[in-house]
Amino acid sequence: MKTVFRALALSAACAALPAAACAAGVTVENPFARPSLGAARNSAAYMTLKNTSGQPDRLIRAEGDVAAEVSLHTHLMKKMDGRAVMRMRPVKDMPIPAHGETKLQPGGLHIMLIGVRKALKPGDSFPLKLIFAHAAPVTVTVPVKPLSATMGMHKMKMDGKMMMKGKMAPSD
Numbered sequence: 275m276k277t278v279f280r281a282l283a284l285s286a287a288c289a290a291l292p293a294a295a296c297a298a299g300v301t302v303e304n305p306f307a308r309p310s311l312g313a314a315r316n317s318a319a320y321m322t323l324k325n326t327s328g329q330p331d332r333l334i335r336a337e338g339d340v341a342a343e344v345s346l347h348t349h350l351m352k353k354m355d356g357r358a359v360m361r362m363r364p365v366k367d368m369p370i371p372a373h374g375e376t377k378l379q380p381g382g383l384h385i386m387l388i389g390v391r392k393a394l395k396p397g398d399s400f401p402l403k404l405i406f407a408h409a410a411p412v413t414v415t416v417p418v419k420p421l422s423a424t425m426g427m428h429k430m431k432m433d434g435k436m437m438m439k440g441k442m443a444p445s446d
């Protein structure tokens with residue numbers, strides 16, 4: 275099931291903006307988050323960002339009341355004691371190519387939710403506001419999916435490419 279959210283504020287804002295800015299647009303497909311686990315109270319949100327315009331754009335911030343801290347993160351593989359270990363780190367922004375897309379997915383780019391205000395369970399949902407360098411802000415409703423559904427891609431990717439050297443660290 276795919277859900278498409280469109281940038282709504284564009285037409286209203288267009289009158290006041292140069293033509294190039296009016297053309298800017300990002301749509302969000304298939305947003306989802308994983309449940310928060312145990313006492314850690316952390317979660318992560320994933321989605322596909324599609325740039326419908328002819329100019330590159332960037333996701334520069336995400337905002338929401340769902341967690342004490344909402345930040346842009348990526349995963350990196352690091353070697354520790356000869357083993358490959360997943361580590362997260364914040365990123366300044368997430369580039370979205372002109373007429374292209376950027377996928378936020380388990381094991382890669384994600385919107386980190388640190389300190390969720392209440393435990394997130396499958397079936398819950400919450401709003402998240404996405405702020406872009408050019409396109410109008412988009413607020414999406416993010417459903418929480420079961421861990422098995424959100425880890426599926428992660429596992430496949432890891433098994434295929436990166437599991438040769440041993441254990442994964444717990445990753446958010």
Ligand SMILES: [Cu+2]
Nearest residue numbers: 347362386446
């Ligand atoms: Cu993270």
